Amino acid sequence: MTRALGLLRRRLIGVVPVFCLVVVGAFLLLEAAPGDAVDAYLAGIGGGDAAQRAALRAEWGLDQGSLARLAAYVAALLRLDLGWSTAFARPVLSVVLERLPNTLLLMGMATLLALSLGSALGVVCGARPGSVRDRAVSLAAIAIYAMPGFWLGLVLIVAFSVELRWLPSGGIETVASGLTGWERALDIGRHLVLPVLALGLVYMALYLRLMRDGMAELWSQDFVRAARARGMHGARLVLRHVARNALLPVVTMLGLQSASMLGGSVVIESVFAIPGLGRLASEAVARRDTPLLLGVILLSAVVVMTVNLVIDLVYALLDPRVGSGTGG
Amino acid sequence: MSSPAVSRRSALAGAATLPFLPRPAQAQKRGGRLTVAADSEPANLNPAIIASNGVFFVASKLMEPLAEASYTGRDGLAPRLATGWEGAADGRSVTFTLRPGVTWHDGKPFTSADVAFSAMEVWKKLGNLGRAVFRDLEAVQTPDAHTAVFRFAVPTPAQMIRNALPVVTSVVPRHLFEGTDIMKNPANVALVGTGPFRFAERRPGEYTRLIRNPAYWDTGKPYLDEIVYRVLPDRAAAANALEAEEIQLAAFSAVPLADLDRIAKVRGLKVFANGYEGLTYQLCVEINHRRRELADVRVRRALSHAIDRDFVVRAIFRGYAATSQGPVPRHDRVFHAADIAMPGFDPARANALLDEAGFPRDASGTRFRLRLLPAPFFNETRQFGDYLRQALAAIGIDAQIVSNDTPAHLKAVYTDHAFDITVASPVYRGDPAISTTILYQSGLPAGVPFANQYGYANAAVDGLIRQAAGTIDDAERVRLYRAFQKQVVDDVALINVAEFSFISVARDTLVGVSNNPRWAVSNWADLGFAG
């Protein structure tokens, strides 16, 4: 327990400079973008005269210099105020928190699918490396891994929602359905099947390969040979000794991939019209809504760090050899 | 109801015809929920402040203008909150007679005081288009609860005011806005109007829901119980949702044009190419006259000669557009000058003009290079950019495409003038004074978007614009604007290529689709499912 707390403290201390870098970097990056929030707004409403432009710039504080606004932004951030979204005319915090659950749900389900299916199939392949079964499944996995997620999504929509009409083509739930409780959960579940497949299958293939390769290597290790010599064999050997150890790199990869998965959800959310953080980020860029983009990035960073923290703790539980000196 | 575009398409293809079975006149029944695709969710939904299609698409069901566009009505208008309008002979006032017995959604009565407040405090001061139309509005007098007299400081053409009515005169409830910070008023989203539907709820990123207004002044209407706008920012997603019967209507070409041939054959779906005449977009090439080569009118003519307008209409718009010959689209029969034409497709002539202008081809066959900035607003503007690059290559001009997102495009073109040619899509708003002259008049400050930032200046054109702005007589105004059109087409100030608007795809059980020139942004009181 103390070790877990130590790990937590170490991580949190590391987080602060990382946050500062992210905030300043992203702020200056978007500042350098041609055109500002007023240009984006005027394009959306079909134009406006010089007086209107000036009034809007003043109202949104865009008439001040970049550094002054950066300072104001950071000062507000210290009070946990994420600022005002010009694109949505609402506080950034409420906009991003509204989208967070959808993204977490999508990512969580995709991770669950990738991890469970990936490691299960990995065990199947890794139990007898080089067998026909291993080669067939491995090759299928690498083919899936080679497939762009958005493309897979398009194909799934055409097949399962337009042609077969089994599943909805997009959105997070049936609009204004009035459903509650389990019925609503079921409805959301039906909407998530296709996007979760499109996002998760790629990672499934990745974890499958990791698991399989890890197990293939472990077979030649001394402790496995020893266990075999003691007469252990079959499923018990595969699961208790080989698979359990091969799971460790998969868990590590899970943490490393959480940021990439959030990035991947930008595309998947746009293909499936899911109102999540990913789509919000591309909207924020398109509308030059700097506080909103920073809000999304910061929240994503919090999510990624939380995931990694949890994984560190899980890792410590799985492998007692791991001391508090790892990570970084 | 048949759809003109579909018949035009099949005539084009030379095919027999699509099966147009004469349909018995259907009546709409009361009730039902209509789910439609919406591609954007404006933060501010108040049409009195923001007159844009995205806002009107939702807001027009809740808040009403003084008059709406009509295929058949007098002046091309159908009465809404005003039942009559009359301009004074001296051009200094317009008198509106208002509809009696109208109540706001919160039960308060609608009166001339609401109109006076809306005009003076909202349209004139805050309206993105209204501030130009009502620039010279001095006062609104309200002799009684149902009469409003608009007084202008200088003679103002009543024709222009009439043509602007559908777009810039959405009336807001004075009792909710007076004395507040209007821009920040919560009633800009949870709209309270007089329209056939009431605001119910909004789930950002998902949907906006409207419910029937049982106290609507047009007794018995509307037919629908609910309208749900489902947010589908992706165009392919809308087509899928439509085919999967998750939505019943996709307006504003939410279904990609290229997919329409196929969609038109899907059972239970109908394609409508009309109902958008009041929202015509003009596909144009904007030209930076500051660039040495482009300052020469022969070069600008050559650019126009390079463009095969028929191919553009056929390949990019799949037939759902018309070629364009000048700054006023041909559906506006009042102002359109039929006797003018942009230089037509003739690459040989284009090459000859460029040689004559002193820009010969070099060893690699190139005369000069241009930066081409296609506006990112529509798929079609981008695709026309790809086409234009190829069309110009054929006459020895190497156009490099510079691709920008929306804010960057606005900054580059309208503030920094960092372009040589662009692909643009200005909207024609029913009167040259409202939408068109701003593209040609000189002396505008840098930064005003969708306006003459091209370095084009012609004193004769500026003079015609000024003269027409103060002309009260309808016929004389028309004459001046036709002279103006001739002049700017002679100059090839910019190149008009095509006129396009939108397509709606609806389930065939919907009755009352596309029955006025601004249908998608009108109130839908008479829209319903077949009984």
Place this chain on the structure above:
Amino acid sequence: MSFARRVMETGEGRFGVVMLALLVAVALAAPWLAPGDPLAIAGEPLLRPLQDMAHPLGTDRLGRDVLSALIHGARTSLLVAVSAAVAALGIGITVGTVAGFLGGWVDEALMRLAEAFQTVPAFLLTLALISVTGPRAETIVLGIAIGAWMQPARITRAEILSLRERDFVAAARVIGMRPLEIAFREVLPNALTPAVSLAAVVVAAAVLIEAALSFLGFGDPNRVTWGSMIAEGRTVLRRAPYLSIIPGVGLVLTVLSVHLTGRGVARALRAWRVLA
């Protein structure tokens, strides 16, 4: 057994190498295989494959030849991906070497930086970067690289750390070489292998990221890439599915062959290191 033989040992490896060689050959020979501008309007719009043998794979919405776009697309897709991988590996190896060899606060700072980049979804940063600079091939390369340099950096650093106390490093110090000189001239060559064996993964990922960017409309409009072909074909997905399927298959084959080759090379490298 020679290195090449080892790579080709398995069926997977053979498939990968042959396929990749073919793709590279097509990419290199593009100007001769399909002369002229692949974006030129060459025929009637939306011809189906095999409908007109002048355009064996058909034409797109504007009448551009799909086969020549596919050939030139291979060139751009591979060029962008390889450049991005080189950039990512270059940045990563440099950062990793400096951090690992110098240690101390430099190491701490650089690894914090890597952590920052790994914490923020790189794809978001890439999107922001491209909206600042406009979608040009160079910025797309840079955008992909900023999302992919961290892993090579970590691996190189770990390798350097394990090498820096070896005898030959001490020897180099004795003869008076400067620390960075030692790092790059003596230690790095010995530490390169694991980072370079990441190249395949980085190239494959870069192909997919480039496709995703083009799909979202952030591709370079003056060049054909497979991603932009899919994005363009997507609007007519139902009517002319071949416009999205053909470049999609190209993408899958490319990523697959890069991957299989990479695995073959990694396996051969492992064997080689064991022997050496």
